[in-house]
Structures are given as C-alpha cells and as structure tokens.
Amino acid sequence: MSHDATAACDGWDGSECEGTVHCPPRCPRFVDKQGARWTIRPAVEEDAAALAETYEAFGTPDRAQGLPPVTRRRRADWIEAMLDEGSNVVAERNGEVFGHAMYTPTDADRPELAVFVHPDMQGRGVGTELCRHVIADAAAGGREGLELHVESGNRVARSVYRTVGFELADRRGDIRMTLDLDDAVATEVRWPPLAREGPDDPLPREPVPIEFDGPRVAGADD
Numbered sequence: 001m002s003h004d005a006t007a008a009c010d011g012w013d014g015s016e017c018e019g020t021v022h023c024p025p026r027c028p029r030f031v032d033k034q035g036a037r038w039t040i041r042p043a044v045e046e047d048a049a050a051l052a053e054t055y056e057a058f059g060t061p062d063r064a065q066g067l068p069p070v071t072r073r074r075r076a077d078w079i080e081a082m083l084d085e086g087s088n089v090v091a092e093r094n095g096e097v098f099g100h101a102m103y104t105p106t107d108a109d110r111p112e113l114a115v116f117v118h119p120d121m122q123g124r125g126v127g128t129e130l131c132r133h134v135i136a137d138a139a140a141g142g143r144e145g146l147e148l149h150v151e152s153g154n155r156v157a158r159s160v161y162r163t164v165g166f167e168l169a170d171r172r173g174d175i176r177m178t179l180d181l182d183d184a185v186a187t188e189v190r191w192p193p194l195a196r197e198g199p200d201d202p203l204p205r206e207p208v209p210i211e212f213d214g215p216r217v218a219g220a221d222d
Contacts, residue, residue, distance in 0.1 A: 017194055033123070043089060145178060
C-alpha cells in the first residue's frame, strides 16, 4: 500500500476534519475503547522485526487456521511473505506495533482478509478498526470484494466481521464470509472523520467519499 505521506492534520482530534485529497483511504488516527491513541498505517519491510515480536505473544487460543505459525522460523517466513505478497497495515501505539491486518494477494479481484491483534490489546476495538482500514484500502485499490475464513467457534471474531459488513457465505468446515466492495460500508469507511462521526450540529449536506488521484492499494479479534 502506498499512501501520500503529506499530513493534513494539525492535531490529534480530527472529529471536525473534512479530509483532503492528500488523505489515505481512511484517517490513520484512532482512539480505542479505553481512550488510548493509535495510528493505523501502511506496513513496511522494516516492520518485520516488530511484527515477529508481537506474534511471540500469541498462544494457541490466539491462532486461527494455523496462523500465525508456531515456530519462529515459520513465522518469519510467513511475515516476509505477507509483506511481499499482501497489502498490509499495522496498528501502532506509542511507537510499538500491536496489530496487523492484510489482504492477499494484492492483485486478486476478491482477496482474503486476515486480522491479528496482540492478546493484551484485544477487546479495545483495534481489530475492528484494522478491518475498516483494509476495506477502505481494498476499495480504493479497485478490488471487487473481500473474503475471509473464521473458525465456527470464534464468536468474537465473527461478531467483529459482521460489524464491518461481512456476511455468511459458506458453513462447511470453517466459516467463509464475504463482503462486496460495492456495498455501502466500503464507501462509508472512506469518509473523513467529520462525515463519519458527525459534528455537534447536523451536516448541511449528504456526505460524499473523498476522491483520490489514483489507486491506493493496502496491504479479528476486536
């Protein structure tokens, strides 16, 4: 994913921000359920070590479909492959990476989404926000839809995916869920904060999504 690095924000509180053509598909600033400030940004190759450290904390209950891999070597290979083949974003707080999401492969019409949040940071809404970033980036990148696989017993993850618009597609074995990117949610996640969250007074007009100068390509537990 390649975002314009030009910042249009002078402060952390972006609730009144109308956005500019320089903004990425979704505003990178995020405040979690406990009031902590986060930045959701494109992942780069230099994040591999931080991601490896984050995944060290994952136990058996935190893995899904065998991911992240158990052994360090396999994890390192998997992280390298995702950074190379997928479109990735990371959730960063105080300079530390605690979340990772991607869709892969980047050139597929309907790539697969995967989201991972450090066990100590789950339940704060970080996974949900990561999902919204991947949806925004995939829509801006011209993808037709997204799909994912989730274990049938993982009710928390299933609830998160439903929250961001995914619907049940197949129940054989692991559950497969899909989201068409012509759905309204793919437009709404790209609205600037003012349009998404609303000002103190009602908006004078119907909000519309920001138009960007070219394709933007990106790359769950709550």
